[in-house]
Amino acid sequence: MGRSLSDPVFLVDVLPDGDIAVLDGDEGRHAARVRRIRAGERIDLTDGSGGLAQCTARSVRTDAVELDVGERRYDPPPAPRLVVIQALAKGDRGELAVELMTELGVDEIVPWSAERSIATWRGERAAKSVQRWRSTARAATKQSRRTWLPEVTSLADTGTVLDRIGSASVAIVLHETATLALATVALPFDGELLFVVGPEGGITADEIGDFTAAGAHTCRLGPAVLRTSAAGAAAIAAVAGHLGRW
Numbered sequence: 001m002g003r004s005l006s007d008p009v010f011l012v013d014v015l016p017d018g019d020i021a022v023l024d025g026d027e028g029r030h031a032a033r034v035r036r037i038r039a040g041e042r043i044d045l046t047d048g049s050g051g052l053a054q055c056t057a058r059s060v061r062t063d064a065v066e067l068d069v070g071e072r073r074y075d076p077p078p079a080p081r082l083v084v085i086q087a088l089a090k091g092d093r094g095e096l097a098v099e100l101m102t103e104l105g106v107d108e109i110v111p112w113s114a115e116r117s118i119a120t121w122r123g124e125r126a127a128k129s130v131q132r133w134r135s136t137a138r139a140a141t142k143q144s145r146r147t148w149l150p151e152v153t154s155l156a157d158t159g160t161v162l163d164r165i166g167s168a169s170v171a172i173v174l175h176e177t178a179t180l181a182l183a184t185v186a187l188p189f190d191g192e193l194l195f196v197v198g199p200e201g202g203i204t205a206d207e208i209g210d211f212t213a214a215g216a217h218t219c220r221l222g223p224a225v226l227r228t229s230a231a232g233a234a235a236i237a238a239v240a241g242h243l244g245r246w
Contacts, residue, residue: 007054008035009044009142011149015051016069024064031065043067048141048149050075075147078245080169080193081107084232085161087114087199088121093229094129095136097197098152100233102140105245108151109133112161116201126155158207161196162214168194171216174235175203176225178218182235185217187242197232 010027023031023045031037037057043065045053051074055067084106086097098109111133113121121129134152141149156164165171169191172182175198187193196203196211203211212218221234240246 007042007044008037009046009145011048011138011142012045013047015045015047015053015072016067019069020058021045021053021055021067021069022064023067028064032060032063037065044145046141046147046149048147050077050147052147077148078105078107079190080188080243081191082236082239083108083110083164083168083192083194084236085110085112085156085164085194085196086232087112087197087203087228088117088119089199089228090118093200093227094119095132097229097232098133098136099140100230101236102137102146102150103144104233104236105146105240106150106232106236107148108153109137110153110156110161110164112156112158112196114158114199115204115207117199118201119199121155130154158210162210164194165196165211165214165216168192168215170194171196171211171214172235173203173208173211173216173218174198174221174231175208175218176220178220180217180219182219182221182238185219187239189243193239193243195232195235197228197235199228 037060039057039059041057043055045055053072054070058066058068084101086109137150137152169188171194173196226234
C-alpha cells in the first residue's frame with residue numbers, strides 16, 4: 001500500500017535517525033488522544049526545515065506513539081523566499097491571514113504595527129499574540145502537509161519594515177488605488193519577494209511614500225478590494241505559478 005495524502009503530519013524538533021522512534025510530548029499526546037492513531041496506521045514526521053520521515057505506528061500509549069521509521073526525504077528551501085509584512089488586524093483576522101498564507105506557501109510572516117492598525121500589541125500581550133500567530137502557522141503547516149514551517153517574527157515597527165524593503169530582491173506594497181498591476185512586475189527567482197499588507201483602515205500616504213522611497217512597488221491585485229486577512233494569501237497565490245511552486 002502506498003502513502004496517502006491524508007496521512008497525518010506531526011512536527012518534531014529533529015527527525016529520528018534510527019529505524020524505531022517514539023513520538024511523545026505534545027505531538028505524541030495529540031496523536032494518541034486527539035487523532036486516535038492506531039497500530040498499523042501511517043503518519044509522517046517533519047522537522048519544519050525540509051525534512052520528512054514516513055512512519056508506521058507500532059504501538060500506542062496514552063501519550064505517545066512508537067513508530068517504525070521508513071523512507072526519509074529532504075525538500076530544499078523554496079526560492080525566492082516569500083515574505084509578507086502583515087499589519088495587525090482586529091479580532092481573529094490576523095490569525096486567519098496567517099493560516100491562509102501558511103497553507104498557500106508563505107515562508108516568513110512579519111507582524112507590523114501600522115499607523116492605522118486598530119489592534120495594538122504591547123508588553124505581555126505582544127508576546128502572547130506572536131505566540132498565537134506561531135501556533136496558527138504550526139497547525140496550518142501540519143494541515144497542509146508542508147515540510148517547511150514558516151517563520152513568524154516578533155512585532156515590527158515601520159522602521160523595521162523599511163529595512164526589510166531595502167534588503168528584499170523585490171518589495172511590493174499591495175494597495176487598492178495603485179495603477180501598477182501585480183502581474184506586470186518582474187519577479188525574482190532568488191532572494192526575497194516581499195509583500196506589504198495594510199490594516200483595515202489602509203496604509204497611510206506617509207507610509208506609502210516611505211515604502212516607495214525605500215524601493216517598493218505599489219501594486220493592485222485586481223478590481224476587488226480584499227480584506228487584510230485575504231490580501232497576502234491572494235498575492236502568494238497570484239505568484240506561485242510564475243515561480244514554479246504550483
